Every structure is written in structure tokens, then in C-alpha cells.
Amino acid sequence: MKCGTCSGSCPSGRVVAFRTRALVEARATGTIDYDDPSLWYCTTCYTCMERCPRSIDITDEILHIREEAYRLGKVLEPHKAVLTYIWKTGHAVPINDAVREKRVRLGLSEEPPTTHRHADALAVVRALMEEEGVTNE
Amino acid sequence: MSELAFFLGCIIPNRMPEIEKAARLSAERLGITLSDMGGASCCPAPGVMKSFDQTLWLKLAARNLSIAEAMGCDIVTLCNGCYGTLKDASMELREDPALCASVCEALRPKGYDLAVVPDVYHFVEYLYHTYGVDALRERVTTPLSYKVAVHYGCHLLKPTKYRQGASSERPTFFDELVEVTGATSIPYAEKASCCGAGGGVRSGLKDISLAMAQKKVDSIKGADCIVTPCPFCHMQLEQVADIPVLHYVQLLALSLGVQPGEMGLEVLP
Numbered sequence: 001m002k003c004g005t006c007s008g009s010c011p012s013g014r015v016v017a018f019r020t021r022a023l024v025e026a027r028a029t030g031t032i033d034y035d036d037p038s039l040w041y042c043t044t045c046y047t048c049m050e051r052c053p054r055s056i057d058i059t060d061e062i063l064h065i066r067e068e069a070y071r072l073g074k075v076l077e078p079h080k081a082v083l084t085y086i087w088k089t090g091h092a093v094p095i096n097d098a099v100r101e102k103r104v105r106l107g108l109s110e111e112p113p114t115t116h117r118h119a120d121a122l123a124v125v126r127a128l129m130e131e132e133g134v135t136n137e
Numbered sequence: 138m139s140e141l142a143f144f145l146g147c148i149i150p151n152r153m154p155e156i157e158k159a160a161r162l163s164a165e166r167l168g169i170t171l172s173d174m175g176g177a178s179c180c181p182a183p184g185v186m187k188s189f190d191q192t193l194w195l196k197l198a199a200r201n202l203s204i205a206e207a208m209g210c211d212i213v214t215l216c217n218g219c220y221g222t223l224k225d226a227s228m229e230l231r232e233d234p235a236l237c238a239s240v241c242e243a244l245r246p247k248g249y250d251l252a253v254v255p256d257v258y259h260f261v262e263y264l265y266h267t268y269g270v271d272a273l274r275e276r277v278t279t280p281l282s283y284k285v286a287v288h289y290g291c292h293l294l295k296p297t298k299y300r301q302g303a304s305s306e307r308p309t310f311f312d313e314l315v316e317v318t319g320a321t322s323i324p325y326a327e328k329a330s331c332c333g334a335g336g337g338v339r340s341g342l343k344d345i346s347l348a349m350a351q352k353k354v355d356s357i358k359g360a361d362c363i364v365t366p367c368p369f370c371h372m373q374l375e376q377v378a379d380i381p382v383l384h385y386v387q388l389l390a391l392s393l394g395v396q397p398g399e400m401g402l403e404v405l406p
């Protein structure tokens with residue numbers, strides 16, 4: 001795994017020092033630094049994975065590295081907030097009053113027909129999160 | 138008349154409902170029934186949830202799939218992120234019956250089941266492969282003359298192991314759908330590049346994320362607007378572009394004779 005196709009394909013690697021190959025290699029050798037913010041530079045565009053001549057599932061690997069980081073409690077604050085929103089509302093991006101008004105102006109229902117209108121469905125979302133130990137409380 | 142379970146996601150109903158409106162009006166004119174999925178949640182967001190806990194990601198996605206299954210419908214969505222999650226989850230569940238069984242075991246006591254995993258389509262994929270470009274062309278009443286910079290977005294095309302297209306390198310189907318409206322898809326250097334929003338990068342590391350979007354948008358010359366199939370790419374590109382960004386359904390609705398005011402479209406190319 002030395003050809004560097006992955007690093008050369010990476011959109012993040014073009015704007016910031018992020019070397020896909022180094023990260024995947026670090027996992028293989030057990031030398032990942034979970035405090036390194038570059039774990040979170042990947043946009044999951046899958047370009048590297050599509051182009052890898054050795055068919056390594058690079059993007060999937062990176063997602064597994066992030067799972068390990070999450071289990072160690074090493075995540076970015078804004079990402080934790082996304083989890084809180086899902087816990088509270090069922091949505092990563094919940095509705096607000098301005099959008100409620102806009103919906104009504106457009107002739108749509110004030111609240112979308114999602115967990116926003118179905119408390120029973122939200123309870124199931126929370127139960128599934130709790131069972132996985134992801135409550136963000 | 139075909140009926141589809143309409144998966145809204147988060148950004149469209151809760152931030153950009155004008156896209157929801159454009160989709161509902163377009164579908165009506167095309168004779169496609171979009172039925173609401175009562176109690177659907179976030180897909181869940183692949184960037185964050187798939188980075189944190191893939192078992193939970195799969196279970197929450199499966200609950201959404203199960204709502205469509207109970208309706209007896211396949212799913213259609215207007216967002217590449219939702220499409221990525223629901224499509225990938227549906228494929229993983231189909232490929233691995235044991236995994237599917239264990240997910241169903243968690244869902245069943247809560248009133249959800251997944252005996253049959255529904256098909257998942259992005260709306261543009263449904264239009265292209267099922268509805269058909271020729272059938273669509275017949276419905277266009279108001280051909281447009283815009284020059285369009287087309288942005289596919291990553292998760293519409295990749296990972297190809299879970300997509301209809303064999304390669305993600307030089308797709309043309311979305312350009313064809315754009316051109317059915319009368320518009321012209323113009324080439325630009327960074328057409329295939331990621332917008333930079335995905336993977337939690339936009340929410341977690343905004344500067345890096347926007348630098349990617351800027352690089353992309355800077356390479357667009359001579360376009361009247363950017364057209365995307367994704368509200369997340371849309372928000373991202375809108376932040377750096379000096380031309381309007383439209384979701385495909387907004388462009389389509391215009392070509393089907395919907396008035397901009399009817400769908401809350403304030404900025405026209």
C-alpha cells in the first residue's frame with residue numbers, strides 16, 4: 001500500500017495537510033493518534049476507495065477509525081451537538097419558528113410529517129439510541 | 138400512476154421547504170404520487186452517525202426503511218446524504234441475512250419490521266431509470282435556456298458497489314436530466330470534485346470544508362447557475378458561489394410550468 005493514489009485523489013488533501021495513506025497505514029500498525037484532528041478531515045467522498053488499485057475499502061476504514069475515536073470519547077463538539085439534536089427531536093437539523101412560517105406560506109404542513117409530529121416514533125428512536133449506549137446525556 | 142414513499146430527511150423540511158414544495162408540485166405534474174412517511178427521522182446523518190456507531194446507524198436507517206415497507210412502497214429521497222445512508226443500509230441488510238435478522242429482532246418489539254427491504258432511489262435516479270428521459274421530455278412545457286454548472290455530489294454515485302452506475306468517473310445521466318429542461322450543461326474543471334460538506338467536515342471543521350467548496354466554485358466560468366441533487370451540497374455551494382444554486386427539482390418545476398412564486402423560489406438565474 002504505497003502507491004499514494006488515495007492521497008492524490010483526496011479533496012481534503014488539496015486544501016489541508018491530510019494524507020489518507022498515512023492514516024490507513026497507521027491503523028494497520030496500531031499507531032493512530034486519536035487526538036489528531038485530521039481524523040475528521042475526510043468528507044467520505046469515496047474517491048480514494050473507488051480508485052484504490054488494491055481494492056482497499058479506505059473510506060470504510062476511516063469510518064472505523066472514527067468509531068474507535070468516538071468510543072474513546074475523542075470527538076468534535078459540533079458532532080456531539082448533532083447527536084443531541086437527533087436525541088431531542090429525531091432530526092440532526094430540527095425545525096425552527098422561521099421555517100414553520102415559511103412552510104405555512106408555501107402551503108405545506110406547519111410541522112413536517114416526521115418525528116416532529118410523531119412523539120411515539122421519536123420514543124423508538126431514543127430507545128434504539130439507548131440500547132446502543134448513545135444517549136448523549 | 139406510481140406511488141413512492143417520500144423520505145424528507147432533515148435539511149429539506151426543516152431548512153429548505155421550498156425544495157419540498159418544488160418536488161411535490163413536480164411530482165403532481167408528472168403523475169408520481171409522493172406519500173408521506175409518518176414518523177420518519179433523520180436518515181441518520183452518515184457523516185456523524187456512521188462515524189460514531191455503525192450499528193446504531195444501521196438500526197435507525199432500518200426503522201426508516203421499515204416505515205416504507207409497511208406502506209408497501211419503495212423509497213425516494215431528494216438528498217444525497219439520505220440517499221447514501223438509506224441505499225447503503227438497504228444493500229447491507231440484503232447482503233447479510235443474519236445481520237438483517239438481528240436488526241429486525243431489535244425493531245420488532247418496537248412495532249417495526251423489515252420482512253422485505255424496500256428499494257431506495259434518489260429522485261433523479263428514479264426519473265432517469267424508471268420514469269424515463271423521453272417521458273419527462275414530453276411533460277416539459279416551459280423549456281429553459283440557462284447555462285448550468287452541474288454538480289452530482291459524491292454519494293449519488295459512490296460507493297459504486299452499492300450504486301446502479303458501474304463507474305463514478307464520468308457520469309452523464311444527471312447532465313441529461315438537466316438538459317431535458319432545455320438548459321445546457323457546461324463543462325468546468327472541478328465538476329467531479331467533492332463540495333467539501335460531507336463526513337461531518339462542514340459541521341466540525343468549517344474553514345477546511347469551505348476551502349474545498351471555494352476551489353470547486355472558482356473553476357466555474359460562464360454559468361447562470363449551479364444545479365445539484367442535494368440540499369447539503371446546495372447549502373455549501375451557495376455559501377461561496379456568486380451565482381444562484383438550485384436543487385434539480387426547482388429547475389425541473391420551472392420547466393414543467395410551475396411559477397417561481399408558487400414554490401417560494403426567490404432568486405432566479
Ligand code: SF4
Nearest residue numbers: 010042043045046048
Ligand atoms: S473518502 Fe475521505 S480520505 Fe478518501 S479521498 Fe475522499 S475525503 Fe479523502
